Amino acid sequence: MTELPPVIGDYLCRRALANRRPAYLRLDHDGIIRDGGGDLAFHALSPLAVGRPVSTVLDYMEGLLPLDAHTCHLGCLQPQADLCIDVHIIPEHKTHWILLLDTREEERQRRAMQQKANELALVRESQARALSFKPSATGPEWPHVNFAPRGDRREVAVLAADLRTALEAEAEASPVDLIRQLAAMQRRMIAGLHADAGLVHSQAGTTLVALFGLLPAQGGPSEQALAAAFNLQRRLGGAEGAGVSSGGLTPPALVVTTGTALVALESVSTAVHLLALGPPLQAASQLLPTALPGRILTDANTFGAAGPLQAHFEPFAADQETPARTRYHDLRITRP
Amino acid sequence: MIKKKVCMLGAFAVGKTSLVRQFVHSIFSEKYQTTVGVKIDKKTVEREGEPVDLILWDIHGEDAFQTVRTSYLRGAAGILIVVDGTRRATLDTAFDLRQRALETVGAVPVVFVFNKSDLAAEWELDDAAIARVHQEGIATVKTSAKTGSAVAETFEMLVQAMMGNQ
Numbered sequence: 001m002t003e004l005p006p007v008i009g010d011y012l013c014r015r016a017l018a019n020r021r022p023a024y025l026r027l028d029h030d031g032i033i034r035d036g037g038g039d040l041a042f043h044a045l046s047p048l049a050v051g052r053p054v055s056t057v058l059d060y061m062e063g064l065l066p067l068d069a070h071t072c073h074l075g076c077l078q079p080q081a082d083l084c085i086d087v088h089i090i091p092e093h094k095t096h097w098i099l100l101l102d103t104r105e106e107e108r109q110r111r112a113m114q115q116k117a118n119e120l121a122l123v124r125e126s127q128a129r130a131l132s133f134k135p136s137a138t139g140p141e142w143p144h145v146n147f148a149p150r151g152d153r154r155e156v157a158v159l160a161a162d163l164r165t166a167l168e169a170e171a172e173a174s175p176v177d178l179i180r181q182l183a184a185m186q187r188r189m190i191a192g193l194h195a196d197a198g199l200v201h202s203q204a205g206t207t208l209v210a211l212f213g214l215l216p217a218q219g220g221p222s223e224q225a226l227a228a229a230f231n232l233q234r235r236l237g238g239a240e241g242a243g244v245s246s247g248g249l250t251p252p253a254l255v256v257t258t259g260t261a262l263v264a265l266e267s268v269s270t271a272v273h274l275l276a277l278g279p280p281l282q283a284a285s286q287l288l289p290t291a292l293p294g295r296i297l298t299d300a301n302t303f304g305a306a307g308p309l310q311a312h313f314e315p316f317a318a319d320q321e322t323p324a325r326t327r328y329h330d331l332r333i334t335r336p
Numbered sequence: 337m338i339k340k341k342v343c344m345l346g347a348f349a350v351g352k353t354s355l356v357r358q359f360v361h362s363i364f365s366e367k368y369q370t371t372v373g374v375k376i377d378k379k380t381v382e383r384e385g386e387p388v389d390l391i392l393w394d395i396h397g398e399d400a401f402q403t404v405r406t407s408y409l410r411g412a413a414g415i416l417i418v419v420d421g422t423r424r425a426t427l428d429t430a431f432d433l434r435q436r437a438l439e440t441v442g443a444v445p446v447v448f449v450f451n452k453s454d455l456a457a458e459w460e461l462d463d464a465a466i467a468r469v470h471q472e473g474i475a476t477v478k479t480s481a482k483t484g485s486a487v488a489e490t491f492e493m494l495v496q497a498m499m500g501n502q
Contacts, residue, residue, distance in 0.1 A: 055339065060376045062391045063341045063411020072407050076373020084373065103373075111372045114401050118348050118370050121399070125423060129460075191424035191460065235428045 021102040027054055029094035031065045043085065043100045054098070060087070061098075067091040076107050117218075121195070124215050128194035145199075145214050151264040156213040156276070157225035157302060158257045159198060160284040161189060161232065163206040165293040166249040181249055182206065185236065189252070192235050196228035201276050208252075209284065211276055214263060222258045222305035229254045229296045230312075230330070253291035257283040258302040287327070296330040303328045339389040340498050341411050342491075345404060345437065346418035347429035348397030351451040354481035355418065356394045359491055364482050371396045374408055383495055390491065398429050406440040414445045414498040416490065421450045421478070424460040427469075434474070445497035447475040449490055454480040 004012070023038035023045060031054050040046040045057065055061045060079055064072065072089040079085070084107040088099040127145070147154050163182055173181075189208055190200055197217035198210035212228065213221025236251045261278030283299055291297040296313075298306075303313060316329035344352040353371055357363050360379045375394040380387050393412070396402050409415070415437050420426045434446055448469055450461065470476050477493060479486045 059339075059378055059389075059391045060393070062339045063413065072410065073405075074374070074407055075405065077376060078373060079376045107372050110401070111370060114372060114399065115370045117401060118397075118399055119368065122349055122368070125425075187424060188428060192428065195423070195425040235432075 017101075019102065019105065021100075023100045025054065025098040025100075027065070027096040027098065029066060029096075031055065031061070031096070033057065034095075038100075042102065044080075044083075064089065065096060067096065076103055076110075078107075120216060121197075124197050124217060125194050127215055128197065128199055145265070146216060147214060147263055149265040151262065153260055154213060154263050155221055155258070156211045156261045156263065156278075156280060157221035158201075158255075158261075158280045158284040159193070159210045159212065159225045159229055159232075160255045160257075160288050161208045161210075161252040162255075162288050162291065163208075163249070163252045165253065166251075167206060168250075185249055185252075188235065189232060192232055193228060196231055197224055198228050199274050201274050201281075207288070209281070211261075211263070211274065214274075219307070220305055222256070222302045223307050223309060225256045225258070226296070226298065226302065226306055226309045229256055230309075233294065233296065233330075251294040253288065253293050254296045255284050255287045255291050256296060256298040256302050257281075257287065258299070258305055259283065290327075292329075298328050300327075337387060337389055339391060340413040340495070341391045341393060342494060342498075343393045343395055343409055343412045343415045343437070344418060345395055345415060345430075345433045346397055346449075347420065347423070347426040348399040350397065350418045350420040350423075350426050351481045352397065352416075352418045353394050355416075355449065355451060355479065355487055355490075356392050358481045358484050358487045360392070362484070364484075366482075370399075372402070379491075381491065381495055383499055388495060388499070390495070398433065404433065404436070406436060409437055409440045412437075412441050412444055414447075414494045415441075416447050416449050416494060418449045418451050419461070421452050421461050422455050422458040424465075427461060427465070445475070445494060445500075447477060447490060447494050447497070450476065450478045451481055453478045453485055454482045 021039040021042045023040045023043045025036040026034045028034050033050050033052055033054055035050065036045065036048050040048055049057050060077055067089055069091060074087040077085050077087055084104045086101040086103045090097040163185065166182060186208060193200060193210045197215045198212050199214050201209045201211050212225040217224050232254060257280040259278060259280035261276050261280055264275045266273045266275050287297055297316065298313065303310060312330055313328040316327045344356060346352050348370065349368055353375065354364055356377055360377050371394060373396060377392040377394065379390050379392065381390060393408060395404055395408050398404060417430045417433055419430045430448060450466055466476050475493065477486055477490045479490055481487060
């Protein structure tokens with residue numbers, strides 16, 4: 001630990017504990033309260049029940065003890081409506097120390113921000129679902145997209161996914177089983193894309209294309225699409241993923257491109273369709289045959305706008321011919 | 337008195353807090369309120385005439401801001417993983433959480449709770465999808481925190497499995 005002059009250490013300590021109402025308990029190795037101190041009344045621990053098992057005084061301690069050598073931190077526990085605390089459990093020989101700190105203010109701030117973000121995510125998901133070729137019973141309604149529904153030129157990112165290698169790898173499987181497996185995987189992919197603010201543009205055979213930057217979301221289109229690609233990798237078992245949801249199929253090859261496209265919404269019968277045309281879609285279809293299953297391939301435009309996600313890519317040259325500077329592959333072991 | 341720690345897990349806005357509120361307080365609110373950290377609640381149930389205290393850990397949903405800390409799961413005797421039947425992606429999150437939970441606490445009973453059965457017309461998950469989950473050896477149940485349908489039964493099912501594990 002960094003050696004600090006006492007005056008600095010004391011200052012940091014006072015700052016860290018200001019408005020935190022610290023209280024502590026000392027337990028023996030059977031979890032019996034031996035003594036305590038600090039602001040016990042605030043934590044509803046006064047008078048201190050010396051001699052009683054801690055789990056009979058604090059319900060949330062049930063099952064937590066004994067700890068091995070490592071400390072345990074439980075953030076933002078709300079044991080009652082008006083209380084929010086951080087609990088630190090610190091083992092020392094045959095003793096456990098429990099430190100309780102008030103975190104009501106932190107919880108209030110985080111909740112306000114998170115509430116807005118989650119509400120936005122729910123709206124985005126429902127709009128993406130409505131736009132993805134799902135007829136509505138009452139006729140089409142123009143969703144609240146980030147462009148003029150009748151037509152616009154927009155900076156978008158395209159995420160194209162191809163499951164062709166799953167077909168090749170499972171050549172021996174029965175066609176009906178394979179089709180079912182592929183359909184199930186595509187459904188999972190579509191749900192994941194919706195959750196990440198992607199709009200499905202087309203689905204043909206083993207290929208799925210989604211556009212980013214058309215629904216309200218954090219970050220630019222490139223960052224959104226790359227984050228969605230990494231999430232697909234995780235969900236479907238690409239790279240080092242667990243493969244829990246891939247149903248055993250080879251995961252899709254993923255391509256992300258960025259550029260300006262013509263976009264519009266068109267209503268046909270009771271459904272709303274997303275129309276899109278332009279260089280990023282063409283670039284995606286050109287790159288897709290060279291992408292590897294379970295990996296993400298992207299172009300220079302997208303890489304340039306990837307922000308912190310750049311660190312997870314490396315230049316990629318297909319067949320030793322393509323200039324490496326124009327394409328980038330994800331690094332297998334540094335997925336965000 | 338027997339005490340059992342039960343953890344509620346799932347993606348954000350699947351209805352974990354609503355299920356607990358329905359089970360413990362018999363109330364439901366349409367208004368979505370995100371959970372930060374963990375809300376602790378307690379409910380005493382009876383099993384074979386003996387009271388069992390359930391210490392309910394309603395753990396925040398997985399979202400862009402919060403990933404479930406495995407320290408919350410320490411000491412859990414049973415886990416309910418909640419899925420929103422109207423949002424297919426929440427099933428993927430459920431599988432992901434199950435994997436992490438089992439790595440942390442070992443083989444404790446887990447039930448996949450498919451919530452929002454009152455919104456049947458909006459469901460993205462069909463019975464076949466739920467059957468496939470069941471085929472993987474995972475207990476499943478359909479609930480509605482709004483109507484209370486199968487909520488108490490879900491906790492009873494978990495208590496049964498937890499006590500059977502002793």
